[in-house]
Amino acid sequence: DTEVTQTPKHLVMGMTNKKSLKCEQHMGHRAMYWYKQKAKKPPELMFVYSYEKLSINESVPSRFSPECPNSSLLNLHLHALQPEDSALYLCASSRRRTNTGEATNEKLFFGSGTQLSVL
Amino acid sequence: GNSVTQMEGPVTLSEEAFLTINCTYTATGYPSLFWYVQYPGEGLQLLLKATKADDKGSNKGFEATYRKETTSFHLEKGSVQVSDSAVYFCALSDPWRSQGNLIFGKGTKLSVKP
Numbered sequence: 001d002t003e004v005t006q007t008p009k010h011l012v013m014g015m016t017n018k019k020s021l022k023c024e025q026h027m028g029h030r031a032m033y034w035y036k037q038k039a040k041k042p043p044e045l046m047f048v049y050s051y052e053k054l055s056i057n058e059s060v061p062s063r064f065s066p067e068c069p070n071s072s073l074l075n076l077h078l079h080a081l082q083p084e085d086s087a088l089y090l091c092a093s094s095r096r097r098t099n100t101g102e103a104t105n106e107k108l109f110f111g112s113g114t115q116l117s118v119l
Numbered sequence: 120g121n122s123v124t125q126m127e128g129p130v131t132l133s134e135e136a137f138l139t140i141n142c143t144y145t146a147t148g149y150p151s152l153f154w155y156v157q158y159p160g161e162g163l164q165l166l167l168k169a170t171k172a173d174d175k176g177s178n179k180g181f182e183a184t185y186r187k188e189t190t191s192f193h194l195e196k197g198s199v200q201v202s203d204s205a206v207y208f209c210a211l212s213d214p215w216r217s218q219g220n221l222i223f224g225k226g227t228k229l230s231v232k233p
Binding site for chain 1: 153155160161164165208221224225
């Protein structure tokens with residue numbers, strides 16, 4: 001199994017809603033990532049988890065709340081989003097990072113993403 | 120800081136044409152270099168990578184050579200197919216940088232016509 005599975009594939013939510021994006025991998029990877037990709041732009045890193053601990057938060061607003069309940073799962077909880085948060089949210093995983101959370105040359109495996117629209 | 124610059128797209132080619140997508144980088148240290156491909160409606164897939172100078176990455180007929188002297192990692196394919204239509208991202212990873220695993224270029228959209 002070399003897949004990263006993201007659900008849902010599409011999500012429409014209002015600015016007062018609370019929703020969650022889910023990501024799952026069964027490759028034994030110990031690093032997981034959330035990226036945000038606006039249309040016709042490259043992905044931008046949001047969060048990195050290393051060995052189930054948050055190691056990088058790229059100054060993401062608190063209306064985005066990540067969670068890593070175990071080594072196979074990564075969630076992104078959404079609350080009080082703005083229309084400008086509409087984007088493709090990509091989850092990725094890699095085999096490992098160092099114990100101090102530093103990046104390695106490991107290949108990233110990406111999911112297909114959740115296309116989020118905030119009305 | 121570290122950065123990646125890709126040629127502007129979109130690039131439109133006929134089937135069996137030769138493809139070059141230019142990529143240059145700025146980095147401290149010794150980064151690894153990657154090409155990722157994103158097909159419509161999908162996430163990114165690693166196409167090829169090179170981890171040190173003069174390495175050549177290759178996959179599915181695509182090639183790129185890590186050129187330290189010109190700080191480049193240009194993507195080439197001798198004969199493109201319609202199925203190669205996608206957005207291609209050049210990226211670098213500095214193993215000693217703790218701010219994130221990959222820095223992406225802006226992406227180059229390739230359209231291949233029959």
